[in-house]
Amino acid sequence: MTMIEATAVGARIDGAVVRNTALSSTGILERVFSAAFRGLVYPQIWEDPLIDMEALELKSTDTLVTIASGSCNVMSYLTASPAEIIAVDLSPAHVALGKLKLAAATHLPGHTAFSNMFRHANLKTNLALYDRHIRPHLDDETRRYWDGREINGRRRVSRFTRGFYTTGLLGRFISVAHVLGKLYGVDPRELLRMDSVEKQREFFNTRIAPVFDSRSFKALTSLRASLFGLGIPPAQYEALAGDSTDGMIGALRIRTERLACGFPLKDNYFAWQAFGRGYQPGEAASLPPYLEARHFETVRRNAGRVSVVNESITTLLAARPAASVDAFVLLDAQDWMTDAQLSELWAEITRTAAPGARVIYRTAAAPSPLPGHVPDGILDKWNYQAERSLELGARDRSAIYGGFHLHVKRDQAA
Template structure:
């Protein structure tokens, strides 16, 4: 099972037409990506919901990642969500979330489990409420041990958001900042957006001018911890020094949105959601959505699969909404054409596709066959607005395509 999963990731990531050095980097990323990467998804679900305009009964195909957005989509009353991922850890995490949502006794226990994610009471709840109802593969994953010999489920007693590839990357970034005299948590003391700006300009902006930081970030492997493969590195850089690009993205995260409304900033600067009343949570964990998410959690189907393969096995005209995160940044032209051929075949009238890119523009023009791309209308103005409002601030572009009428 593990070797099959690794082969799927390698097939998606490794560019066989690249030179030997690039293939070696791709394989190194595939190796890093096989474990837990994201304990939390880093696409803004509020932007997603606005762009997707999900209608009751819609059938949704999405990449699962950390699962936060998958379960928030349930508040729009879709008929079914098919969530796929090549990463076995992400599939296990989504199974854990669904079972916890369905089986934990109340919102307080769910909030403690996935919001605080650092209490021994979570392990007792796992044993009593979750484990007996978890599928065998996911249970084996969570009760198995990581490279340090720790049971993986124990992360929910010690801070799961400090685990995984991204959690470790953020931890290293915090260490580097403290060694240079900056405690990232200082940003969370700001009482206004103006204070956030002042702290960023004084404490964080100069950090990216240091020679060592500029050298490190110029290495393609340096961003593996962000889940950015070598194929995506150049698109993210856009011809600029990577240190400058990262400073601009961090500036947006730190300065463009109030802390009271941006849980992505809490994760980046505090390594958790925070526990006081003003600390925000992902919408699927908010009390106002608890009843709807719990009642509809069974509508989520998780598959360890490639999106194109899943769609190829589906009936024609069987999906209304598609979410690809940034996975297309990794794809060759042939892979893009195969994906969009299946999207177009399985799309119902009015279908919408949402995806993100490391660079600002959509990557589809010039790479998809013209007859295929003409079937879809790009909502350029809307997409620019979604990009501005995406609080995670990681991506250069958020893109919405809508299926045109028959015969186009």
């Protein structure tokens, strides 16, 4: 990436994150977060793709626009065979990861090699898979990213030989959480030995919950910068802390409890990533849909339907024709936005939405951020599916959000 390109990327990320002056304490934190976000943040996305696809009801004729993040869900949406997926992200690292996965699905010899690369993600042989089968098919910018050297002198792609899911801001944050747990006498991996939800809950109540009451843990999580590793900027920190009467500690306790014991471990790969630092072993393991053997040929066949773009979703939509998008996935990006940014985004979503289009997103706090912040003239064109949103959110295995939200364009709203 040239200096000019890097400056442009930085400006786009600053535009999404920075709200305050550089001399204010919050402004300083926002700029620190912006700088961190230019690298890899999410080695794995933390939104449940099964819930997404159930809400979106994707059809073979649909065009889907989504924020890419770690591209796990982008790849999983391919199992529903929509006509087109346009994935956008402000982070060049996330764009490079998405393009790597698409090239791998298309050009690796088969599911075993694909699984070695992205399920296990820690095998020495993965470097040879990259060099022989993936690298020749990458565009120059993506190839430069993965061939680039890290501070330790290793090629960036070698992360897939050392445990890719322990890298990035989120991966390192979870690793630090494991270290902190052990300092309190708790090995989070022990949770994975529990063979029932009841035993999971007992382990949480007796071993994990007491950590949240410790004075040092409360002091640590009171610092807004302490949660940058979760991809939570200062604006979203305030929303998350306000979602519990006990503030940030209460919000984190509720979400950790749900992740630990809200679903059987055999069904929840998010819990395995959080508490085990990788995917569950064995043939019957819970996995993202795109990593399941039964879906590999579908993912391979459909990979050419995806484009990955380093851009904001609002700017991308502004360049599209009216009524040209059937489904939108906003992740939790709206928690970062000002009223003006929200209104501009929803004006473009409304303009580009085809009849019956669906929009889904998640929020740190339970309520939607739209009422009172986006003009009624825009929101009146959408039907907010309140009961459906609550029902889907309750089944979201990632368990870390306060709310899941579904809107349907009123043209064909049920």
